[in-house]
Amino acid sequence: MEYVMFTSLEEAKENGIEKVREDVYSLWQECFGDSDAYTDFYFEWVVPYNRIYTLYKGDKLCSMLHLNPYTLEVKGNEVKSDYIVGVATRKEERRKGYMGLLIERALQSMYEEGKPFTYLMPAAEAIYYPYDFRKVYTQENWVRKMRETALKESGKEKENRLLRLTVPDKNNRRILTEFAENRLRQEYDVYALRSRKYYEKLLIEVSSTNGGIALVFKKDKLIGYAAYMKDDGLQLSECIYDLAYREEVLSKLYHEFSSCLKEKEEGFEPAIMVRIINLKAFFSSLRSKKDISIVIEAKDDRIPDNNGIFRLDISESGCNVTNTEDSPMLRGDIGDLALLFFGKLGEEEIKERIVSGDKNSVFEAISEIQLYRRLFLNEIV
Structure with a gap:
């Protein structure tokens, strides 16, 4: 039986799949094992605003992929991007190439929309590496940091106050939003733009796991916070603090939650992989400390329009x-370029990709580019 692919729930319904939402809900629970409460959160707060690609054989949903839209702050510029989640295939339909078909279609759609890059949190890097996703960020182990800080600061506890955020508490949500946006803007190159709505959604999300958002105050000043989940021991999904009060925040959080902390699973580190989508759009967002010009030859086996030789005049x-048609100074596939511009290649690795001109001079020019080294991407969905 031949498959049919749909690029939204609406398209599937228009083509006679009346229960597509129920099918997606069922496959989500089957493949991810989330609680009913968390799954309900996702379908109430995320699904109405995302795009879900589905692959059917007859009336049977075989595979799906979700594109969740985010506005990212990238070096001070707002960039629209899609966070890929919910990539799942029914057990008996695996190893038939369905996931690859969905990924390829989603990549092409995002290219046509001019998205500079997409990203995901992989269950295993090897799954997405062939599609030119590359690892650029590993989530900090805040639990370990809390424990180490608390041991070092034992006996030095300060009289700080911890408050758990509630949905009706709009004033502290405003304070939290302003605090987080200020800290992130100062310390990171790439992060999801924060708003009061962002934190309302995050609070509902972690609350569906019996977790919450803990704010740490020094007198009346917010100095840090943590979003935490408690469905399987306490885990921190993110922690932001004023660097001047790092030890105080981590110690306060540790003493509040020490009885139920859980380390990350051994061998598993939540990570983010990125994939450049529209190469020209990606290049257009680059900045440099001084005016430079470089010529790059790019190779992309999955998005044909990304192939070619490009001159970049950056300021x-x-x-x-x-x-x-100039001779390229640097040559790389689309995965190489992601690693380069997200600051994951060392000097020798960059020089290996320089194919003309004096390697030291070309490397010096590339070194002037403001790379996206400092990332903070911890969203679950």
Whole structure:
């Protein structure tokens, strides 16, 4: 039986799949094992605003992929991006290439929309590596940091106050939003833009796991917070603090939650992989400390329009991208370029990809580019 692919729940319904939402709900529970409460949160707070790609054989849902929209702050610029989640295939339909078909279709759609890059949190890097996703961020182990800090600061506890945020508490949600946005803007190159709505959604999400958001105050000043989940021992999904009060925040959180803390599973580190989508759009967001020009040859086996030789004229105000027939200075596939511009290649690795000109001079020019080294992407869905 041939498969049919749909690029939204609406399209599936228009083509006679009346129970597509119920099918997606069922496959989500089957593949991810989330509680009813968490699954209900996702379908109430996320599904109405995302795009779900589905693959059917007859009236049977075989595979799905979700694109969850986020506005990212990238070096001070707002960038629309899609966070890929919910990639799942029914057990008896696996190893038939369905996941790959959905990924390829989603990549093409995002390219046509001009999205510079997409990202996901993989169950295993090897699954997505062939699709040119590359690991650029590993979540901090805040539980370990809390424990180590508390041991070091034992006997030095300060009189700080911990408050658990509630949905009706709009004033502290406003204070939290302003605090987080200020800290993230100062310390990171790439992060999800924060708003009061963002924190309302995050609070509902962690509450569905019996967790919450804990705010740490020094007198009346917010100095840090943690979003935590408690469905299987306490785990921190993110922790942000004023660097001047790092030890105080981590110690306060540890003493509050020490009885139910859970380390990350051995061998598993929540990580983010990125995939450049529309290469010209990605290049256009680059900035450099001084005016430079470089010529790059790119190779992309899955998005044909990303192939070619591009001249980049980069300055503090932006990057002008043009196709050229000039000889490339640097050559790389789309995965290499992600690692390069997210700051994951060392000097020798960069020089290996330089194919013309003086390698030291080209490397110095590349070194002027403001790379996306400092990431903070911890969203679950």
